[in-house]
Amino acid sequence: MIIASASEGGAELFSLKYFEKEAYLAQSPQLYKQMCAISFEKVFTVLPIFRAEKFEQPTHLNEIRQMDIEESFATDADVMQVLEEFMAHGVKTVHDACSEELKRLGQELELLTLPLKRVQYSEAVNMLRKSGEEIEYGMDFSKTQERKLAGLVGENAFFMVDWPLELKAFYAMPNPDGKTCRAFDLIYNGLEVSSGTQRIHVPSLLISRLKAKGLNSDNFKSYVDAFRYGAPYHAGWSIGLERLTMKITGRENIREATMFPRDRNRITP
Amino acid sequence: MPTAAEPGPASRLRRTHLTSQLGESLNKEVVLAGWVHDVRVLGGISFLLLRDMSGIVQVTAPKAKAPAEVLKEIAGLHQEDVLFVRGMVVSSKIAKRGIEVIPSELEVVSRAETPLPLDPRGVQNTLLETRLNWIFVVRSRMPSSRSSRRFYSPSESSFFNVITWRFSRQ
Numbered sequence: 186m187i188i189a190s191a192s193e194g195g196a197e198l199f200s201l202k203y204f205e206k207e208a209y210l211a212q213s214p215q216l217y218k219q220m221c222a223i224s225f226e227k228v229f230t231v232l233p234i235f236r237a238e239k240f241e242q243p244t245h246l247n248e249i250r251q252m253d254i255e256e257s258f259a260t261d262a263d264v265m266q267v268l269e270e271f272m273a274h275g276v277k278t279v280h281d282a283c284s285e286e287l288k289r290l291g292q293e294l295e296l297l298t299l300p301l302k303r304v305q306y307s308e309a310v311n312m313l314r315k316s317g318e319e320i321e322y323g324m325d326f327s328k329t330q331e332r333k334l335a336g337l338v339g340e341n342a343f344f345m346v347d348w349p350l351e352l353k354a355f356y357a358m359p360n361p362d363g364k365t366c367r368a369f370d371l372i373y374n375g376l377e378v379s380s381g382t383q384r385i386h387v388p389s390l391l392i393s394r395l396k397a398k399g400l401n402s403d404n405f406k407s408y409v410d411a412f413r414y415g416a417p418y419h420a421g422w423s424i425g426l427e428r429l430t431m432k433i434t435g436r437e438n439i440r441e442a443t444m445f446p447r448d449r450n451r452i453t454p
Numbered sequence: 455m456p457t458a459a460e461p462g463p464a465s466r467l468r469r470t471h472l473t474s475q476l477g478e479s480l481n482k483e484v485v486l487a488g489w490v491h492d493v494r495v496l497g498g499i500s501f502l503l504l505r506d507m508s509g510i511v512q513v514t515a516p517k518a519k520a521p522a523e524v525l526k527e528i529a530g531l532h533q534e535d536v537l538f539v540r541g542m543v544v545s546s547k548i549a550k551r552g553i554e555v556i557p558s559e560l561e562v563v564s565r566a567e568t569p570l571p572l573d574p575r576g577v578q579n580t581l582l583e584t585r586l587n588w589i590f591v592v593r594s595r596m597p598s599s600r601s602s603r604r605f606y607s608p609s610e611s612s613f614f615n616v617i618t619w620r621f622s623r624q
Contacts, residue, residue, distance in 0.1 A: 258487045260464050418463055
C-alpha cells in the first residue's frame with residue numbers, strides 16, 4: 186500500500202510523510218506482483234490502489250479496487266485466455282444468480298461468447314478514422330471513441346491488441362517489429378475494464394526501454410535487479426472492479442458501483 | 455559454457471505437468487518447467503533438481519542414455535537458471551520421491567547471474583537484511599493464505615470478504 190517510488194513513472198501519486206522519508210500510496214501492485222510471480226509462479230490479488238488525478242469524470246475514482254493476476258511461464262496470449270474465461274465466468278455467475286437484481290436495475294445482461302474477438306490497435310484506428318473520428322496512429326482513444334469503437338466492432342466484449350510501444354508502460358514486451366508491444370486492453374460494453382501485457386523479464390531490455398521512455402533507469406535499479414537471478418517470462422493483467430461492476434449493472438456513473446466512492450470532493454462517509 | 459541462444463519472450467516447449475503431478479505418468483513423456491534447485495555433474499551421470507511451484511523432482515541424465523546436447527546443457531547450468539525439460543518419468547530406488555525424469559530435451563529460457571545474492575536452498579546462512587532485500591529469490595510457498603480463505607469462505611452463509619476504504623478524514 187505504501188511504496189517508496191512511483192510504480193510506473195508518470196501517473197499522479199498521493200504522497201505522504203513516512204517518518205523521515207517521503208512515501209507514496211501505490212497506484213498499482215505492478216512491480217510487487219511481478220516479484221511474487223517470479224517467486225510463486227501464479228498469483229492473484231484484490232486490493233485498493235490510489236490515483237491522484239484531478240478528473241471529475243463518470244468513469245473515474247481516486248481509490249479503486251483492482252483484481253490482478255500475474256503468471257510465470259505465460260505469454261500475453263496465455264493470460265488473455267485466463268482473462269476472457271474469468272470474464273465469461275463472472276458475467277454468467279451474475280446473470281444466473283442475480284436475475285432479480287438485474288431486473289430491478291433494468292439491465293439485460295448478455296453472456297460472453299468465447300473466444301473474444303482480437304482487434305489490432307491499428308485496425309481500430311482505421312475503423313474510427315473511416316467513421317469520421319479525428320485520431321492518428323500513436324494516439325490513445327478517448328472514452329467517447331472507445332464507446333464508438335465497440336459499436337463499430339459489434340461485440341459486447343473484445344480485446345484490443347498490438348499497441349504501439351509509446352502508449353504502454355516501459356515494461357511491456359516489444360514485438361519483433363520494434364514498434365508495437367505485447368499489450369492488450371479488454372473493452373467491455375464500450376469501456377476499457379482491463380489491461381495487461383507480457384512483461385520484459387530481461388534486464389538489459391528493461392534498461393533500454395526505460396531510457397527510450399525518458400526514465401532514469403537508476404531509479405528502477407532494484408526492480409531491474411529482481412530479474413537477474415532466474416526470472417521466467419511472465420505476463421499479467423488487472424481489472425478495475427468498479428468499472429466492471431458499473432458495466433455489468435449498466436450504471437452511467439462509477440460512483441454507483443462502489444459503496445463509498447472516493448473522488449476529488451468526497452472522503453466521507 | 456552455455457550454448458543456448460539468447461532467451462526470447464516465450465518458449466518452444468510447453469509445460470504439460472507440474473512436478474507434483476508425475477505419479478500417474480510413469481513411463482510417459484512429460485514437459486516440466488522450473489528453476490535449477492541444484493545441479494551435480496559426475497563422471498558418468500548428471501543430476502538436476504528441478505523446482506517448480508509444486509515441489510522438486512530429480513532429473514537424471516546418465517551418459518549412456520541422455521543425448522549429448524542435453525549433457526552439455528546440464529554441465530552449463532547454474533542454480534536458479536529457468537528451463538523446460540522434456541523427458542520420461544521412470545521409477546527410481548534412489549531418488550527421494552521414488553521417481554525421476556530421464557531428459558531428452560532441455561530449453562533454457564532465462565539465465566541467473568552469478569553469484570546469487572543468497573542461497574534459495576537455505577544451505578548457506580544469510581543475514582536478515584540480505585534475506586529481506588532478496589526475499590523473492592527465496593521463492594518460499596505460503597499455503598496458509600489458501601487455508602484461511604477456505605476457512606472464511608467455504609459457502610454462501612460464510613464471511614463476505616471486504617476491502618475497507620483507506621482514505622478517511624480522521
